[in-house]
Amino acid sequence: MKIISFLHLSVLAPIAAWSLATSASRVPPPAAVIHVVATTPDLAALAREIGGDAVEVKALAKATEDPHFVDAKPSHIVTLNRADVLIEGGADLEIGWLPPLLESARNDRIATGAPGRIVASQGIRMLDVPSTLDRARGDVHALGNPHFLIDPINVRTIAATIAEHFALVNPKSADLFRANLKKFDATLDVHLATWLKQMAPFKGAKIVTYHKDFVYLAERFNLEVVETLEAKPGIAPSPAHLAQVISTMKAQNARVILVQPYQNRKTAETVARQTDATVLDMAQQPGAIDGTGTYFQLMDYIVTLLSTALQEKK
């Protein structure tokens, strides 16, 4: 008898909680709006620029989260299940976490090859494409370095791809998307000219990064990444490698270290103490740092921070 009453308690409580939960309000989606899911906030920011009011955009990864490793949550599957469009970085950036989520979400609208599936890396000239593949060499992406949104020229290409796909998914708003793209490109041109001017005095300047995640930035602005704190991409820095980084930095007079919010700042600080370097709080995701909600704000922030530090350490 006692067991029976206990059965009631333990079975009924969660069921009650469940039914209570499921009776909550249902919000029907407004008709013409397309639901866009981006894997990362930078892609989401671009989608907002191009889509304007005709889209509703969500990012799966948080701005402060490592885009290589995102923890699966039920909301991710729900969001993917309802999406009309999925924008992924591609080039294996999300390979560790997106495929199982997509399998659970079962949504043909965003299946590979569907108009609703946008792979940002398509059409990008990839850097760091390895000649040989070997897991022991670290998180080497077979298709090249996936951190390409940091280069504004690449962003221009991706914005065009996004506009194209949006128009396919929702032809009624195609004109709006084209107009937004045009506006975006014009704004980008103005900004890019400023950024290039800001960075011009530091041609050939040497920088150090935590991960291989600023190679596209370095190429665009003529900087040289002389070392990364990770010996191999994705593998935590070892003491021996850090010693080598320190000696390289001293020999080459590199005195700026770029670190993203999810990387280990303490490691960078340790190295910086030995080399009289400055640790810069960089981010590639809009919103990771206050006041950088759009792609332009983020790049303004990055270029200003970087040029100021390079000026000081010159």
Added chain:
Amino acid sequence: MIPVDLQVVWQVMKWPLAACLLLPPLLVYLGLHVVKREVIFVDLALAQVATLGTCVALLMGYDFHDRISFWISLGVTFGAAALFSWSRSSQKRPVPQEAIIGITFVVAAAGVILMLSRVAGGKEELEHLLTGDILNVTALEVMQRAGVFVLLALFFATFHKRFALISSNPDEAFAGGMRVRLWDFLFYAAFAIVVVSFVRVAGVLLTFAYLIVPAVCAVMLAQRWMSRLTVGWVIAAAASLLGLTASYQMDLPTGAAIVCASGLLLILVSMYASLRKA
């Protein structure tokens, strides 16, 4: 909170739910043995050794999902199973078995850290191995494990009397001329298979929670094997439903939500049990 649509809820949560309802019964049964033997941390240690085995496979260049990495993990875990059955059976022992279990856990955990420091994204991999990915469990994974668990359940049901005796009264078993050492090894080997296959979908924490919490609740509420097993199943199912609901409603990591739900149920059960005694 996410606006709820029952169909979507069902689609998202059905396989995790299936895994959390179909697989724990055997875990609960093994948990009852472990509680009887007073070697609670044996499962945590075995789960950690299983993870160590997976890391060996990763380091050898195999993928987590390769079949071979399952076999490597199982092989390594059998080693620990042999160690545990040996350390229990050796009669006059100045060293308590709990010490060996504890040391196994710590060394396995440290070994995992060392190995993953050489694997890309090791830090994140470590967290994933601990918390598992029950949310993304596939139909195939649930079916495979259910198949293995049914076979093992038949094995344990057939020899339940022997296993019950060596768990609750090993001295009598020795005195009766039973080959305790052999049966003990069979017990730990079967245990290892269960732990290795469940850890790979559910992670170390959830595996440990399913093995121990329902069993401990059952011991507080019932006396005989069968009724304890029933109570344990109910507790496991309740923790699963509660945890999955919380995970969905509050958008929490699923495995960790179920573990915390188990803890909550344990508190409720122990309050109920002490009220009943008073």
